[in-house]
Amino acid sequence: MSIIKVEKLTKIYKSHISKPGVLSTIKSIIKPNYVTVKALKEISFSVTKGEMVAYVGPNGAGKTTTSKILSGILYPTSGRVSVMGYIPWKRENNYLSQITFIMGQKTQLWWDIAPMETFLLNKSIYKISESDFEKTLDELTTLLDVKDLVHIPVRKLSLGERMKMELISSLLHKPKVLFLDEPTIGLDLLSQEAIRKFILEYNKSYNATIILTSHYIKDIEIADRIILLYRGEIIFDGNKEEILERFIKKRLVTVTFNTMPEIAKIPYNIISREGQTIEVEIEHKEISKFISFVFKSFDVKDVKNQDMNLEDAIKEGFKNASLY
Amino acid sequence: MRPYIKIIDNIFKESVEYRLNHILSFIVIALPLIIIYFLWNTIFYGKNLVGGYDKPAIVTYYILAILLQDFVYPGVNYEISRDIREGTLSNYLIKPINYMGVQFSIKTGASIPYSIVAIVITLIFVFFMRSTIVFQINIFLLLLFLLSVILAFILAFLISYSFSLLFFWLERTNSIELLLNAVLPLSMGMILPLSFFPHSLEILLDFLPFKYLLNFPIDIYLAHLKIERVIQGMGIQVIWIIIFFILSLWLWKKGTKKYQAYGG
Ligand SMILES: Nc1ncnc2c1ncn2[C@@H]1O[C@H](COP(=O)(O)OP(=O)(O)OP(=O)(O)O)[C@@H](O)[C@H]1O
Ligand SMILES: [Mg+2]
Numbered sequence: 252m253s254i255i256k257v258e259k260l261t262k263i264y265k266s267h268i269s270k271p272g273v274l275s276t277i278k279s280i281i282k283p284n285y286v287t288v289k290a291l292k293e294i295s296f297s298v299t300k301g302e303m304v305a306y307v308g309p310n311g312a313g314k315t316t317t318s319k320i321l322s323g324i325l326y327p328t329s330g331r332v333s334v335m336g337y338i339p340w341k342r343e344n345n346y347l348s349q350i351t352f353i354m355g356q357k358t359q360l361w362w363d364i365a366p367m368e369t370f371l372l373n374k375s376i377y378k379i380s381e382s383d384f385e386k387t388l389d390e391l392t393t394l395l396d397v398k399d400l401v402h403i404p405v406r407k408l409s410l411g412e413r414m415k416m417e418l419i420s421s422l423l424h425k426p427k428v429l430f431l432d433e434p435t436i437g438l439d440l441l442s443q444e445a446i447r448k449f450i451l452e453y454n455k456s457y458n459a460t461i462i463l464t465s466h467y468i469k470d471i472e473i474a475d476r477i478i479l480l481y482r483g484e485i486i487f488d489g490n491k492e493e494i495l496e497r498f499i500k501k502r503l504v505t506v507t508f509n510t511m512p513e514i515a516k517i518p519y520n521i522i523s524r525e526g527q528t529i530e531v532e533i534e535h536k537e538i539s540k541f542i543s544f545v546f547k548s549f550d551v552k553d554v555k556n557q558d559m560n561l562e563d564a565i566k567e568g569f570k571n572a573s574l575y
Numbered sequence: 576m577r578p579y580i581k582i583i584d585n586i587f588k589e590s591v592e593y594r595l596n597h598i599l600s601f602i603v604i605a606l607p608l609i610i611i612y613f614l615w616n617t618i619f620y621g622k623n624l625v626g627g628y629d630k631p632a633i634v635t636y637y638i639l640a641i642l643l644q645d646f647v648y649p650g651v652n653y654e655i656s657r658d659i660r661e662g663t664l665s666n667y668l669i670k671p672i673n674y675m676g677v678q679f680s681i682k683t684g685a686s687i688p689y690s691i692v693a694i695v696i697t698l699i700f701v702f703f704m705r706s707t708i709v710f711q712i713n714i715f716l717l718l719l720f721l722l723s724v725i726l727a728f729i730l731a732f733l734i735s736y737s738f739s740l741l742f743f744w745l746e747r748t749n750s751i752e753l754l755l756n757a758v759l760p761l762s763m764g765m766i767l768p769l770s771f772f773p774h775s776l777e778i779l780l781d782f783l784p785f786k787y788l789l790n791f792p793i794d795i796y797l798a799h800l801k802i803e804r805v806i807q808g809m810g811i812q813v814i815w816i817i818i819f820f821i822l823s824l825w826l827w828k829k830g831t832k833k834y835q836a837y838g839g
Contacts, residue, residue, distance in 0.1 A: 267746070319836050325836050326834075342668065344671035347670055350669070352665075354665075357665075357666075361585055363593075364589050368585050373670075376578045
């Protein structure tokens with residue numbers, strides 16, 4: 252059952268352009284000058300309950316725009332969206348109580364007072380019971396290892412510590428659908444890992460649906476599914492295996508023989524040869540055929556598939572898209 | 576109600592972090608009081624009545640005007656304009672909470688430390704100037720005064736809130752703001768009691784909301800108004816509150832459609 256349904260979603264931003272000078276200012280009052288940016292062009296996808304989707308794309312692709320529309324902050328220009336049966340931009344309280352939207356580049360915490368005060372405010376906004384609050388808070392602060400910091404004014408926390416508080420404050424009400432927009436941006440490697448683990452853990456234990464945007468490959472790797480967005484269009488939607496297959500056309504296979512055969516008997520593109528070992532570049536779909544061929548024909552000691560690299564696949568995908 | 580009370584609490588806690596500001600605001604309030612006192616002392620030299628006010632009444636008028644101005648001045652709410660322009664409004668939009676309620680709580684919360692300072696100053700002032708101040712001991716009048724101040728506070732909030740929502744459409748509001756800041760102090764009675772103005776202008780101001788923010792409550796305190804006029808005035812306060820309430824709901828509905836959620 253799909254919990255998020257997006258159909259032909261389009262968002263066009265209109266912005267004024269203001270030129271310097273009195274005359275053009277007066278002109279722009281009478282006849283405003285607009286430029287339009289097509290941030291999303293009829294994108295469609297759906298997400299099933301409990302799925303973790305990595306929403307990936309180059310800067311300006313429209314990822315944040317999508318999250319803002321899905322969380323009800325922005326009105327779309329056209330298209331249909333339904334999340335848990337609600338239309339996000341109607342902003343019904345029942346809907347808002349079940350979602351959260353975390354932006355790594357912005358804080359939702361009260362800057363000059365302790366994170367605890369924001370937690371307590373959210374407790375009252377989401378009508379969380381005392382016992383639930385205590386329990387969840389304890390759980391989250393333990394998982395993220397920030398128990399001792401909840402009473403220190405937010406402005407005195409480090410970026411990583413603040414981000415953890417951000418997560419806690421946004422998850423106290425145990426949302427069912429999470430929009431996470433670059434939650435690990437600017438964090439050190441250990442903090443990134445802590446947050447990544449935490450997100451995964453949350454996804455599993457609450458069966459929460461998560462749309463995770465990030466430019467870090469390790470974040471992308473934890474997702475069940477990857478959607479690639481390029482200039483407002485979805486260029487790929489599928490799991491890790493599929494993305495590799497789709498965008499990495501050729502792979503290197505290393506074969507080590509017990510007795511070296513004649514090279515001419517191997518009708519494939521041999522890149523290098525060293526003693527009993529050769530490296531072969533091969534089309535993705537031919538790999539299994541190739542492997543059975545060498546095993547059948549020769550005395551083979553070992554065959555190694557080069558690891559396929561997700562990052563390369565994604566880059567390749569963007570490069571392909573830029574050609575059109 | 577709970578979330579809104581918690582916001583008031585948070586704002587208060589936040590302001591405690593900046594105690595120095597309150598000492599400064601103390602000076603800001605106290606200074607004009609002293610200047611006004613000496614100024615009117617000079618104006619009244621050898622006279623008993625100026626513009627229908629005697630000396631204790633006029634001194635009391637200004638003391639109240641200065642003490643109340645922070646509560647009832649409907650200037651641009653920079654918190655709101657920042658929320659709209661910098662996109663921090665999104666923080667509220669994604670939560671099941673009412674933004675007007677949030678801003679009202681913030682305004683109320685921010686008024687608490689100011690009220691404490693204001694009360695302290697008044698007490699000091701009253702102690703030194705006993706002889707030159709009007710003491711209102713009529714409890715009924717005091718209650719009416721308090722009620723009209725509360726209505727004025729709500730009205731001022733709604734005017735300022737509606738005005739600040741215009742930032743959904745405008746990049747800058749400098750010019751409107753300038754105009755407002757020129758018109759407001761005069762029409763509210765902050766610079767002069769309105770009875771100093773020509774009669775025709777006074778009548779016009781009777782129908783506009785501004786008088787009911789400051790001049791009207793103070794005149795209740797000074798017992799310058801007959802009871803019918805008090806009731807009529809409060810009726811007008813309520814009508815303006817309803818008008819600006821509806822206006823702000825409409826602006827909010829239209830504005831959030833245009834909201835660009837900048838940043839992130
Ligand atoms: N409020 C706005 N007004 C005008 N144009 C906008 C506005 N917000 C975003 N855009 C434009 O829309 C496009 C998509 O922006 P968006 O923020 O969704 O990108 P993104 O995929 O999140 O990028 P990034 O990885 O840099 O965060 C960009 O070209 C951006 O310039
Ligand atoms: Mg973004």
